Amino acid sequence: MRIPPFYRLPSFQRFFAGAVIGGIVSWMIFIFMYGSMHEKQTQKILDQQTQLDKLTSTLSYLQEENKELNEENEDELTIQEVRVKILNPTKTKVELLSLHRAEETLSQDLRSLLNQNLETAHDNKELIKKIIENKTIKLNDKPFRLEVKEIYFYTTTDLTLALKYEE
Structure with a gap:
């Protein structure tokens, strides 16, 4: 092939x-x-x-x-609002209206905290606590002292207080 x-x-x-x-x-x-x-x-x-x-x-x-x-x-954060809450133990037996008025009074007293720098307010927290605890308020013609339970600092400062009979 x-x-x-x-x-x-x-x-x-x-x-x-x-x-x-x-x-x-x-x-x-x-x-x-x-x-x-x-x-x-x-x-x-x-x-x-x-x-x-x-x-x-x-x-x-x-x-x-x-x-x-x-x-x-x-x-630069500042305190914009101060809220006060008073706890009412059952042994004090104070009316809610009186508690509300006391909360408003304390809020007015703590008005100096408004527009204050958070750091400054936090540094003075012991002073604020002493001022509140040394204050005597009258509710239903009976003297009471306040004890600070909690303080929260931020733009809205929350104070939780307990009511005690003055001794």
Whole structure:
């Protein structure tokens, strides 16, 4: 068995030459298209990377600024409201209206705490406690003393007091 000698025919030679030249041309077109597409994608990635870097730096700057502002605001917090709650043990048997009036009176007395810095008020908490505990109030013509149970300092300061007979 023998391979036919088509390589001598000019039509086959032109066909093979055309196929080789076509392959080379198509490979060059492929390389050109792939290269230009790859270059566009690389440029797009670089643009996105620079944008990401800018946004990251802006975010970190804004977070730092926000943290500083929060710290400044926290330092400048003031007392906006003073709430007094008097607990009435069953053995004192004081009317609710009298307790409410006493709470209002104490709230008026503690008005000096309003718009005061939280740190200052917290530092003077023992003084506030002594002032309240040394105060004698009359309810139903009987003298009572107040005992501080709890004090919470924040923009709204809560005082929880207990009523005791004066001895």
